[in-house]
Amino acid sequence: MIRLENITKTYKSGGTVTKAVDDVSIQVEKGSIYGVIGYSGAGKSTLVRMVNLLERPTDGKVFINDIELTSLSTGKLQKTRQRIGMIFQSFNLLKTGTVYQNIAIPLKLTGVPKKEIEARVDKYLEIVGLSDKHEAYPSELSGGQKQRVAIARALAHEPEVLLCDEATSALDPDTTESILTLLEQINRDFGITILLITHEMHVVQKICHEVAVMENGKVIEQGRVVDIFSKPETTTSKRFVQSLFQDELPKSLVSRLKERGQIVNLSFIGESSGSPALALVSKKFDVYPSILAGNITQLKDQPFGRLVVHLDGEAEETARAVAFLEENGVVVEGYVQEVEAHVG
Numbered sequence: 147m148i149r150l151e152n153i154t155k156t157y158k159s160g161g162t163v164t165k166a167v168d169d170v171s172i173q174v175e176k177g178s179i180y181g182v183i184g185y186s187g188a189g190k191s192t193l194v195r196m197v198n199l200l201e202r203p204t205d206g207k208v209f210i211n212d213i214e215l216t217s218l219s220t221g222k223l224q225k226t227r228q229r230i231g232m233i234f235q236s237f238n239l240l241k242t243g244t245v246y247q248n249i250a251i252p253l254k255l256t257g258v259p260k261k262e263i264e265a266r267v268d269k270y271l272e273i274v275g276l277s278d279k280h281e282a283y284p285s286e287l288s289g290g291q292k293q294r295v296a297i298a299r300a301l302a303h304e305p306e307v308l309l310c311d312e313a314t315s316a317l318d319p320d321t322t323e324s325i326l327t328l329l330e331q332i333n334r335d336f337g338i339t340i341l342l343i344t345h346e347m348h349v350v351q352k353i354c355h356e357v358a359v360m361e362n363g364k365v366i367e368q369g370r371v372v373d374i375f376s377k378p379e380t381t382t383s384k385r386f387v388q389s390l391f392q393d394e395l396p397k398s399l400v401s402r403l404k405e406r407g408q409i410v411n412l413s414f415i416g417e418s419s420g421s422p423a424l425a426l427v428s429k430k431f432d433v434y435p436s437i438l439a440g441n442i443t444q445l446k447d448q449p450f451g452r453l454v455v456h457l458d459g460e461a462e463e464t465a466r467a468v469a470f471l472e473e474n475g476v477v478v479e480g481y482v483q484e485v486e487a488h489v490g
């Protein structure tokens with residue numbers, strides 16, 4: 147379990163003071179996958195680097211399984227850090243070492259016996275699917291393979307927590323998929339708690355149980371992925387969800403349709419994604435729904451569908467239709483044209 151309590155990081159350089167992280171508290175349950183999403187400069191990297199104290203918070207406390215890292219002596223911190231693995235966007239492999247050496251050298255430095263090192267390198271290279279690459283150099287590997295070596299190197303310390311700093315941002319879409327699948331497998335098979343930061347909603351959609359949205363150093367929204375997807379509260383979260391569904395409508399259409407009836411976003415979660423509730427609306431009420439945009443996707447644990455629908459009818463009748471949809475497990479929200487563009 148990871149617990150960050152009111153952590154703040156302030157940088158001072160020259161006459162400028164930057165609050166990169168501003169009073170953030172999050173709790174990542176043991177065995178879960180937690181995503182932190184935000185635009186560039188939101189404070190994500192600083193936040194994740196404070197979990198293993200690569201950056202020391204200016205204020206606040208960091209706990210890993212109830213051990214307060216921020217209060218440990220240097221020696222104890224070194225030991226506890228071994229329980230926290232980390233992978234990076236740029237892989238951070240030793241260019242002059244083979245794959246074997248990249249994994250073995252850090253183990254040697256922490257005092258693991260030679261036989262055990264050999265066994266662990268074999269075991270974790272097999273898990274990441276690179277058993278045949280012991281003697282290869284990083285320059286001979288693809289980006290995805292380099293990240294697999296970095297994952298094997300992190301796992302070889304048998305950590306309880308894995309931190310991922312934009313681990314898939316340098317990879318193409320197919321390779322990203324395969325690395326996300328590998329992270330999911332590691333989480334499932336070893337029960338490792340994963341905290342990842344990303345600027346891609348797709349990453350959150352695919353593997354996270356929970357998510358925090360960051361902006362200007364603060365967490366502006368957090369919760370279960372399914373809740374943030376179906377009812378994003380802040381403009382930034384709405385934009386992230388919209389980036390995934392790409393369901394923004396032409397302005398002219400919106401203004402024309404709004405003259406008669408209402409435009410709504412409907413979210414269908416889990417079982418409700420197969421429900422005929424929308425089809426029943428026109429039977430039960432004097433309301434005619436037309437689907438303007440729609441998509442169904444797989445969240446980590448369940449299907450999630452989103453439709454943009456025009457409900458053509460009188461206000462009272464439309465309100466009854468909306469209540470009926472909600473009674474049937476559909477999350478209904480007013481459609482918002484043009485979620486304000488992010489400037490950053």
Ligand SMILES: Nc1ncnc2c1ncn2[C@@H]1O[C@H](COP(=O)(O)OP(=O)(O)OP(=O)(O)O)[C@@H](O)[C@H]1O
Binds near residue numbers: 165184186192345
């Ligand atoms: N060492 C530093 N010294 C001064 N300012 C810093 C330092 N590191 C980060 N910052 C500032 O803190 C803010 C947050 O940066 P951070 O890298 O954590 O954001 P981010 O969300 O990870 O962005 P990106 O995705 O672009 O890496 C930015 O304004 C950045 O310029």
